[in-house]
Structure formats: structure tokens, C-alpha cells
Amino acid sequence: MIIADTRANTFAQSAALVADREVRMRLRSKAFIISSVILLLAVIASIVAGSIVGASASNETTRVAVVGDSRPFAQVPSLEITEAGSVADAEQLVRDGDVAAAIVPGDGPTGIRVLALDEAPGDLVQLLSASPEVTLLEPADQNSGLAYLVGLGFGIVFFMAATLFGTTIAQSVVEEKSTRVVEILMSAISARALLAGKVIGNTILAFGQIVLIAAAAIVGLMVTGQDALLGDLGSAIVWFVVFFAVGFVLLAAMFASAAALVSRQEDIGSVTTPVMMLVMIPYFLIVFAWDNDLVLTIMSYVPFSAPIGMPMRIYLGTAEWWEPLLSLVVILATTVLVVLFGSKIYANSLLRTGARVKVLEALRG
């Protein structure tokens, strides 16, 4: 028999071993790899799609026929001018579909008339109209449609990653309970080390995925020539990654402790639903109230929604420089508190198999 060199592991060594196993087992799972690739592709696709839509919007030209002096219209950048000899020729060009519309001399105050087939050419009319000069007293930093998409992006990525890895961590906790291997584990290491390892392992995975997505988004924006957007979005993405790391530890500890209350995979849903709500509410808020300053400000300080709310406010330019730091402190403090309570629930529930353990009982021990 080989006499092994046995020495007690430190807490950190035990947690590192557990985390290492979590990561290795997850990377071996096909479901995990596939869902990660899909998430990554979705982000890349949305950036590419954004660039195509943007490009076609800016390059679109309207072909028009002009009767008479065409010089004033030649200066309008998105018009492609065809000169026509007469109103009748111009009308024929419109009817043949060679041009979208024709500009012919008219009697009205503008001195021109626009001919079109079956629909008033709004774009052209707008181009030809004289707009009054507008001065915004409080200009928004960002285009509102884009801001919505950015908010939605943060919301979806956080929601997806939190539910994906939250479910993963819950399943891995219940797996140990349902296969009873947990008793062997607890005879070797403390429940706290086990919980820490699980949270760290899954946070590394989730964080790795988020960094990958952020990198893909940044590279995608640069390659498709949307650097200008990157300038505004860059720091928001960096803050998102920072907030995500802390926010995820918070959620992971909650998912793990909740899952420890039950002993069967089928029961996971019943205990993780409240935690799932905490992930879902910020997602819906950002979808419905992305432009509401008050809601965003509150969101940016509530620990569960800060990973979405704060980067959004940074992007919109409504956050002072110290605000993300303050919010980070709030979320860190909450995380410490939740981890303390969570590890107690976790340690006290692990050996109770069978019926669901009540939270208060688990806290009392």
C-alpha cells in the first residue's frame, strides 16, 4: 500500500480544488459549449446587423428626374439626378420606374412640384423642405434608439449569463446532495470551502464568457467600422464586466444556498424562483424603463440590478465619476453579507435529504 503524504489543505487549497473541478466538468459539457457559442454568435450577429442597417441608411440615394435647372438639387448629397427634357419625359421616367420621383417646375411658393407614382416620397420632400434651425438646451449624449439597444444588450447578456450559470450552480449543488457524494466531501473539507469553490469556479466560467462576449463586441465594432460607437460604449462595457464579476458572486451564492435546501433536481425550480425573479426584474426594468432617469438611478444602486443599471448610466453619460465606485461598494457589502448567510444555510442543509429544508431552520442550524 502506498503511504501518501497527507497534509491538511488550507481553506484556499480546498476551494481551489473544488473550483478546478467545477470548471473542468463544465467545459466538458456539450450543452455548455453550445449555449456559449450561441450567445457569442448572437452578439456578433447583432453587431454585424447593426452595421449593415447603419450603412444602408447612410448610403441610400434617391434617383430623381429634374426638369429645368438641376443645379440647386445637385448639392443635396443623397440625390441622384437625371435631367429630363420636359414634364412629360419626366412623368414617363417615373412611370417606367427609372426614377423614384421627378422635380418639375410648379406654381406654388417653392416654385417646384414633385411627381411620384403612388406614394408621396417622404424622404425627398423632407430633403427639399427648409427646416428651421433647432438648438437643444439639454442635448442627450446618445441617440435614443441606440441607447435602447445598448440597454437591452446589457440586460440580455446579464440575464442570460446569470440564469445559465445560476442554474448550473444550483444543479451542481443538488447533484452532490442527490448522489450523496456530499457526505464524503464534507468529511474531507468544510462546507464553506465547498461553497466557495463552487461560487469561484462558476464565477470564473461566467466571467470568462462575459469577457469573451465583451471582446467580441469591441472587436466587432472596430472591424465593422463603428469605432465612434465604441468610444461611447467602451467604458460602459468595461464597467459592465467589473460589475458583472461582483454581481455574479452575489447571485451564485444565492443560487447555491437556495439549491442546498432541496435534494432532488426536480425541486430546484421551487427554491430558485425567488432568486430568478431578482435576475428577471432588472431585465424587464431596462426593457421598459431604459429612458427613465429615476428608475435607472435606483437600478444603478440596487445590488441585483446595478450590473445593468450602472453601465447604462455610464453610457448615457448621466453618472458622475464616483457613482460606479459607490455602487460597487454597495454591491460588495451586500455580497459579503449574502455569502455569510448563504454559507450558513448551505452548511446546515447539505446533510438533510428528503423534504425541503425551511430557510429559517437552515439559518438556526
Place this chain on the structure above:
Amino acid sequence: MLQIDGVTKRYGDRTALDEVSFEVGDGRLTGFVGGNGAGKTTTMRIILGVLSADSGVVRLGGSVLGPADRRRFGYMPEERGLYAKMKVAEQLVYLARLHGVSRRDAEASTTDLLERLELAERRDDTVESLSLGNQQRAQIAAALVHSPEVLILDEPFSGLDPMAVETVLGVLHDVAKQGAPVLFSSHQLDVVERLCDDVVVIANGRIRASGSKQKLHDDNAVRQFELLVASDAAWVREMPGVTVLDFDGGYALFEADDDEVAQGVLRRALQLGPVASFAPRHRSLTEIFTEVVK
């Protein structure tokens, strides 16, 4: 030596363990017997530190056990289980490393154990793909892979086929031979009787008897003898100081007032004809157990 000293555990109003004290000697195979719910699993969990006792302590070599000492314990819980989707060898290495064994030693020890338990060919199969018997062997390997200095096994033989029982026995003897205290619980009293050096009997959370198997037998001995003769043995009934408990032709089971009376029966039998057998009757552990637990 592992000492359990005055351990009490309550669940609400129910006292699961009441001042439980016994010892597991170095190199001694100690059987832990008791009915369902008697407190065997609770005691073992407390020894392993998986559960905490309300009062009382567990000592190893005279000093109170701490978490670091428990890493050197091998444990097989009553509720069996390993990671179903992990490969056998990978899982054993992981468990050994959780106990503080270096990767190299963990791998060497895993290979060695799988060899001994005849599982070497299955090392890269997932646990869920193993047959039940092989899963049991893997479970035993999990308790031994870190070369424990103390072994605590909860019902190690339940569900094992006879061949696996022999394998496990061999391993237990090896561990005990190296001087490790080995405590195992079992419902199968015949197995305990055959194997153990010492026996601890628990009922309703209280220790009813503990000590060497011989001592248990001596303490609960009865002066009963069995006689088998070729001819009819009806005459035994008339012997003074003899109470016949069972009788069938040439066979008689009787209780004698003292050894001299019994010897008198034997002399008489020899005078009457050939004696096929004459022996004091040893009560089985099962009989003693039922009586002690009452």
C-alpha cells in the same frame, strides 16, 4: 486509539445519542451493531465531524479531534454516492486531493487501489456506467484512496456480492494490520461475529455493551451443553442438576448447574456407549445481541 467520550446528540425533544462512550483500539476491527435508528450513523457522522455533537468529545491518540485530523480518516457513508458523471480514476484522485494528498501520490494510490479492487480496467469509465458491484468497489476505493489512518465504514457490506465481501474484508484486514483503528457498522451479525476483534452494541442511542468479542461471549455465557450419542439419550433428564432444553433421540441440549455436573453427564454417556460429540454451546452474537438490546 479512537475514543468516543460522552457524546450526546439531540434532535428537538428526541435524544438520538445519550452519553455514548466506547473505544476503537489501534489495529482492531471493531463491529458496531444495533437496529435501525439505534444511532450508528449519527455516531459515525459525529466522529467524522460531518455532524456536531451537543456534548462530548471524540479523541484520537488522547487529543481531541480537529478538522485537520479528520482529513486522515477514511469514511464510507451509509448513503452511498459518488459523482455519477465523473470517471472512476479522476474521481478518486480528486477525493484524495481534497484530503490533502499531492497529485502524484493521489494518482499512484488510485492506480494501486483500482488494481487491488479489480477495477483497473474501468478506471476511465464514468461511475454511472459501472455495474452495482463495481460501484460498491469504487465507493470502497473512495474511502481508502488517501491512505487513511482511521477507517469508519457505515454498513460496508450491505448490497455486496459474496466476492466483493471477501475483497473488502481483505482490504479492511490490511488497513487494520497497519495499526489503524477500524470501525464498521453492520446489520449482518454473522459477518461481525466472523470478522471482528471488538464489538460495540448500541440501542436507542445508548451503548449496551462494548469490548472484545471474547469478553462479550464470556459476559453473556450460559452453561449449556450439547450431547450427541448413538443410542437414546433420554437418561439425561434423570441426571441431578441438569435441565434439558431440547431433546431428540440421541441429541440433548441441556443446562448444567456447574461444569462438574456437565462432566458427569459426559462420563455417564461414555459408559453407555460411543459419544459422537459433546461441547459447550456458544451462543451466537445474534442471540447475545437480542438479549443485550432488550
